[in-house]
Amino acid sequence: MDPIFLARFQFAATTIFHFFFVPLSIGLVLMVAVMETLYVVKKNELYKKMAKFWGHLFLINFAVGVVTGIIQEFQFGMNWSEYSRFVGDVFGAPLAIEALLAFFMESTFIGLWIFGWDRLSKKLHLACIWLVSLGTILSAVWILTANSFMQVPVGYVMKNGRAEMNDFLALITNGQLLVEFPHVLTGAICTGAFFVAGVSAYNLLKKRNIVFYKKSIQLALIFGLIGSIGVALSGHTQAQYLVKTQPMKMAAAEGIWKDTADPAPWSAFALIDTKKQENKLELNIPYALSFLSYSKFEGSLKGMETLQKEYTAKYDSIVGEGTNYIPPVKTTYWSFRLMIGFGVAMILLPIIGLFLWKRGRLVGSTWFLKFLLPAITFPFLANTFGWMMTEIGRQPWSVFGLMTTADAVSPNVPAGMILFSTIMYLLVFTILLLVMVYLMIREIKKGPDVLHGVDDKLLTDSDPFKVGA
Amino acid sequence: MVLSELWFVLIAIVFIGFFFLEGFDFGVGMSTRLVAKNQTERSVMVNTIGPFWDANEVWLLTGGGAIFAAFPHWYATMFSGYYLPLLVVLLCLIARGVSFEFRRKVDNPRWTNIWDWAIFISSILSPFLLGVLFTSMLKGMPIQKDMNMQPGFTDFINIYSLWGGVTVTLLCFLHGLHFLTLKTSGEIRRRATLLAKRAALAVLGALAIFVVLSWMMTDIFEAHLVTELMLVGFIVLAYGLTYYFISKKREGLAFTMSGLGLALTVSAIFVGLFPRVMISSINKAFDLTVYNASSGDYSLKIMTIVAVTILPFVLGYTIWSYYIFRKRVTDKEHLTY
Numbered sequence: 001m002d003p004i005f006l007a008r009f010q011f012a013a014t015t016i017f018h019f020f021f022v023p024l025s026i027g028l029v030l031m032v033a034v035m036e037t038l039y040v041v042k043k044n045e046l047y048k049k050m051a052k053f054w055g056h057l058f059l060i061n062f063a064v065g066v067v068t069g070i071i072q073e074f075q076f077g078m079n080w081s082e083y084s085r086f087v088g089d090v091f092g093a094p095l096a097i098e099a100l101l102a103f104f105m106e107s108t109f110i111g112l113w114i115f116g117w118d119r120l121s122k123k124l125h126l127a128c129i130w131l132v133s134l135g136t137i138l139s140a141v142w143i144l145t146a147n148s149f150m151q152v153p154v155g156y157v158m159k160n161g162r163a164e165m166n167d168f169l170a171l172i173t174n175g176q177l178l179v180e181f182p183h184v185l186t187g188a189i190c191t192g193a194f195f196v197a198g199v200s201a202y203n204l205l206k207k208r209n210i211v212f213y214k215k216s217i218q219l220a221l222i223f224g225l226i227g228s229i230g231v232a233l234s235g236h237t238q239a240q241y242l243v244k245t246q247p248m249k250m251a252a253a254e255g256i257w258k259d260t261a262d263p264a265p266w267s268a269f270a271l272i273d274t275k276k277q278e279n280k281l282e283l284n285i286p287y288a289l290s291f292l293s294y295s296k297f298e299g300s301l302k303g304m305e306t307l308q309k310e311y312t313a314k315y316d317s318i319v320g321e322g323t324n325y326i327p328p329v330k331t332t333y334w335s336f337r338l339m340i341g342f343g344v345a346m347i348l349l350p351i352i353g354l355f356l357w358k359r360g361r362l363v364g365s366t367w368f369l370k371f372l373l374p375a376i377t378f379p380f381l382a383n384t385f386g387w388m389m390t391e392i393g394r395q396p397w398s399v400f401g402l403m404t405t406a407d408a409v410s411p412n413v414p415a416g417m418i419l420f421s422t423i424m425y426l427l428v429f430t431i432l433l434l435v436m437v438y439l440m441i442r443e444i445k446k447g448p449d450v451l452h453g454v455d456d457k458l459l460t461d462s463d464p465f466k467v468g469a
Numbered sequence: 470m471v472l473s474e475l476w477f478v479l480i481a482i483v484f485i486g487f488f489f490l491e492g493f494d495f496g497v498g499m500s501t502r503l504v505a506k507n508q509t510e511r512s513v514m515v516n517t518i519g520p521f522w523d524a525n526e527v528w529l530l531t532g533g534g535a536i537f538a539a540f541p542h543w544y545a546t547m548f549s550g551y552y553l554p555l556l557v558v559l560l561c562l563i564a565r566g567v568s569f570e571f572r573r574k575v576d577n578p579r580w581t582n583i584w585d586w587a588i589f590i591s592s593i594l595s596p597f598l599l600g601v602l603f604t605s606m607l608k609g610m611p612i613q614k615d616m617n618m619q620p621g622f623t624d625f626i627n628i629y630s631l632w633g634g635v636t637v638t639l640l641c642f643l644h645g646l647h648f649l650t651l652k653t654s655g656e657i658r659r660r661a662t663l664l665a666k667r668a669a670l671a672v673l674g675a676l677a678i679f680v681v682l683s684w685m686m687t688d689i690f691e692a693h694l695v696t697e698l699m700l701v702g703f704i705v706l707a708y709g710l711t712y713y714f715i716s717k718k719r720e721g722l723a724f725t726m727s728g729l730g731l732a733l734t735v736s737a738i739f740v741g742l743f744p745r746v747m748i749s750s751i752n753k754a755f756d757l758t759v760y761n762a763s764s765g766d767y768s769l770k771i772m773t774i775v776a777v778t779i780l781p782f783v784l785g786y787t788i789w790s791y792y793i794f795r796k797r798v799t800d801k802e803h804l805t806y
Contacts (some may be wrong), residue, residue, distance in 0.1 A: 063570035066523065067563040073533055074559055077548020081617070084548075088541020089764040096534035097775055103527040104783045108790050111520030115805055119793055162541075164765040410549040412617040421556050428563060435567075439574050452803050 006418040007079040007409050010425065012391070014071050016384055017429050021065030023383050026136045026185070027192020028058040031223060033129045040126050050216055053448035054196060055129070059114065060439050064432050066107070071425065073099075079418060083398055083408035089164045090156050090171065091146050098142035106135030140184055141177075148176035150399050151390070152245045163402060176245065179238040186230030187386065190346055191379040193223035197353070198376035199444055201369035209447055214363055217372075221357065224350035231343055231382075236292070243293045243301065246400060248311065249393035251304045252329045253336040254289060255279050262300035264289035268337075272330050277305065304329070319396075319404050327395040335388040342382035349375055472770060473763035476539035477746070479776060481739035483535055485732045487528035488641070492731050493724075494518040494525055495638075496645015498565065498592020501585060503642075504649065504660050508578060509800050511585055515569060516804045517652035520794050522569060524787060526562065538772055542616055542762035543746040550610060550618040554598045554625060561591035561598075569806055596641045597634040601625060603738050604633025607687045609750035616757060624750075629686045636675045640731050643668040647715065647724035654797045662715060665723065669712040672730075676704060688748075689741030700737040704730055 032055045039047035073095060076084050084091075109131040116125055149156075155170030156163040165171065197220035200213040242250045255270050257277045266288030270279040287297045302310075304326050311325040349372065356362045363369075394400060398408040497518050505511045518525075537544040548555060564587040572584035608629050612618045646665040650658050680701055684690050690697050707730040714723035742748070746762050749755035763769065798804070 060570060060574070063567050067566040070526075070530065070562055071559055073530055073537075074548060074555055077533075077537065077544045078552055078555060079549075081545035081549035084537065084545040085541050085616075088537055088544060089768045092534065092538030092541060092544070092764070093768060093772055093775075096531065096538040096772065097779075099527060099531040099534040100776065100779050100783065103530055104524060104787070107523035107527050108783075108786055111523060112790050112793060115520040115794060159765065165768040165771065168767075168771045410545075410617075411615075412619045413549055413552055417552055421552070424556065424560060428560060432563075432567060435571060439571065442575070452805075 001415050001419060003413065003415040003418055004406050004409050006415055006422060008405065010079060010418060010422040011075060012388075013422065014068070014075065014425055014429075015391075016387070017433075018065065018068040018072060019383060019387060020380055021061050021068060022136075022140075023184070023188035023191040023379065024195055025058065025062050025065045026133075026140060026188035027190065027223075027227070028054060028061065028195060029129065029133045029136055029192075030189065031192050031196060031219065032058055033126075033133045035219070036126050036129055040122050046212065046215060049212060049448050049451075050219075051129075052451050053212075054216070055113075056451060057199075057440060057443060059110075060436060060443070062110065064436050068429070068432070078421075079410055079413065080398075080408050081410040081412070083403065086162045086403055086408070087149070087399055089162060090149055090153075093165065093168075094142045094145040094149075094171070098139055098146075102135045102139035102142060104135075106132050106139065109135065137185065140188070141181055144181050144184060145172055145174065145177055148174045148180055150397075151180075151394060152176040153399055153402055163399070175241060179234065179241045182234040183231060183238050183386075186227045186234055187379060187383050189223055189227030190231055191383065193220045193227050193350075194346065194372075194376050194379050196220035197224060197349075198372045198374075201372035202444070203447070204363055205366060205369050209449070210363065212448055217353075217362065218357060221350045221353040224346065225354060228343065228346040228350060232347060235340075235343065239292055240294065246394065247302055248304065248307045248325055249327065249332065249389075250293075251302060251307055252327045252332040252393055253389055254301065255329060255333045256301055256303045257305055258303040259306055260289065260300045260303065262290070263287045263298045264293070264300050266292060267333075270333070272333060274329050315401060318402070319407070323396065323404070325396065327393050332389055332393040335385040335392070339382045339385040339389060342378045342385070345375070346378050346382065471760075472766055472773065473539070473759045474744070475773065476535070476763065476769055477739070477743060477759045480532060480535050480539065481736065483528055483532040484739070485735045487525070487532055488637075488731045488735050489644075489728045490521070490525040490528060492596070492641040492728070493644045493648035494522045495592045495596045495641040496643065497648055498588050498645070499638075499642050500645055500649055500661065501592075502589045504646070504657065504664060508581055508585070510657055511581075512573065512804050512806065513653060513657060513798050513800050514649060515572065515588070515806045517649065517798045519569070519806045520790060523566070524790070526566070529562075535772075535776075539764055539769060540746055540757075540759070540762045541764060543757055546612060546616050546618060546747055546757060546762075547606075550612075550620055551602055551625070554602055558595055558598050558602075561595045564588075565591040565595070573804075573806060593638060597638045600634035600637025601630045603637070605630040606747060607633075607683070607689060607738060607741050609687075609748035611751050612747055612749035612755050612757065613751060614755055616755070616762075629682050632675070632679055632682055636672075636679045637734075639668065639672050639675050640727070640734060643672050643711070644724070644727040644731060647711075647720065647727050650715070650720040651724055652797055654799055662718065662720070665715045666712065669708060669715060669727075673705070673708050673712070676708065676734075683741075687741065689737075693740050693743070696740050697737060700733055700740065704733045704737065707733060 032051050035047050035054065036051040039051055109128045112120065113125065113128040113132060116128060120128065149171065152174060153163065154174050155165060155167035157166040197217050200217035200220060203209060203213045204217065255267055255272050265284035265286045267282055267284055269281065269283040271281045272279050289301065290297055290299045293299060293301060308325055315325070316323060352368060353362065356365050356368060396404045396406065398405040497514050501511045501514050505514055568584040568587040572581050605625055610618050610620055610624055643665060646661045646668055649661040650665065653661065707726045711723050711726040711730060714726060744758050744760065745756045746759060747757040
């Protein structure tokens, strides 16, 4: 098999899997920090119980997120050594800073938070969870700084046959980062919010701990609304930036082969024929793409045919003649639409929920609560499709305009080795996922009452030493 | 000193930090079978490193990140060349990390037992493989002109690297035993002390053989005779003192000395490498050095500023967290893990 395909498959699989856990961690820990803040400020034990319970679920998720992240740091060197040599001077720095600034912070303070309930003062303990939250967010900032460089390379100069950093400030104020980070952060907030909302809805349907889960779902709906509106606004900004910086990705995401009319319609559905380079059965919404791209009802977009010609003139001297600059169009097009679809649902649900809450009918609306259960998956799917569009849509480039993915792969690693490691990762990931889901469901069924320090009478019953000793 | 030399030293310091800290929690992981006699004792042990292991592991990630940023060619050559051992290290680190979190989430001794075996095995394999990796780097790997290598089985696995792996594992085990003497009480503490005395002697023996093998199979004594001899002297002194202190039940000092021993051993490896970062067994001209494998000066300067600014904070709150959890762990209290 082709090592490039295998290395790409491994990267996609491990990154997508890793990114199931990351946004949930970021979103959930932020909510836990808010819950504990409410506890410290309002001195209401209910909030402490919330922080403990949701924190408990966060930790199971966090552990898997952390360990699957280690693979990512190693993978660049293992499968993409040519890439590492070529951009390490620029790309390595944000990764190292991420470890130094964010990983140390989150790992140290999560230890203090887990083990420190009885050893730290309330305020100090609260500070710990906020520092964990800050750590997870900083981690996102730095890894996205690295990713943004792959989308829109800035702050570098070509020297010694590689990209070398010459402007750190440009790197961390990359326009791509400024639009990408808010989008990822608000997406993560949605992930945490819909998780809390869904789990709470499940328990409300079962009529368990009504007060506890009602408070939780209310908080989750607020977070969900803020997150989903944020995601839409930042996504809109990002799309406009995309038109300017990576027009080919945008054209592919919209399935535009020939330059559009002015004003440009937005394609809601199309059967794409990549061979003939045309679409069938199109369902278009007039004016919408112009608005999406330029915030006004005029302006056209370039099609892939035109862009292929422009890119050929511009980049063939770098990457060789006859390069196809068009990414996998169908995947890019449909990931984009699926992301948007789930995103819209994620805006509607909190609005309905908040409306029901105001009417005092939230807990009684079983139809709505039932809907929130599958909605747990919406942000996960939207996150995944969003990244698929971003990364697959960037192809054939690994670093836009500088290096193709085909040139980035390790020349000395045989395909069999990559296949073997991929199988190992998938095996381990499957086990991890099964165990995690099993544990999550178990802990959710146990509920908040049996946690240590929440109810001492119940604790003695769950003392593990009775069994183990 | 040019910046790339400084970064070689900084990376050495990060790995010293890694082996000093994660060294003892690897050792505690090994002790869960070699010292503990039942699940309660295992739980106590895991909880002694509970608040720390995650941050300790970050030292390795920081080391990897720093190599990537400061020496992209070193990173690319090493990670693509050491594919298989690194894959196993990765799987071990994954298994270890989740096992701590998962082991007591279900009140069933068999469930706990599975994860405890994962902790034990991964705590032996990780330092062993990292030991193999670093010592085979000292011996040299078949790096070609294009800076890439396709090592065969015997390039990773030979008498020298295997013994290097065993030695590093033993050093971590001893360090972990000392940590247990500091953080537990009663029976576990007594047994850890007893075993530590024997382990200290084993360490001295293993190191002696390792020094002889290094003399025969690497050029580190040719390249840095005086420095390496001094380091060997200090290492022997540190482990001699370790034996003395643990015999006298001076646990804190014994722990300090085994930590110092690890730090000096890592230093000896890095000194032996310098100015090379990867030694080619094919041709000296193909060696990767701090000069031909490094990033540009601008990048290194930025990284230096960042590291110098952040590292004091990291050290500060790390020390604070050890201070907060300074008490001995017993099964009389609630154990989180």
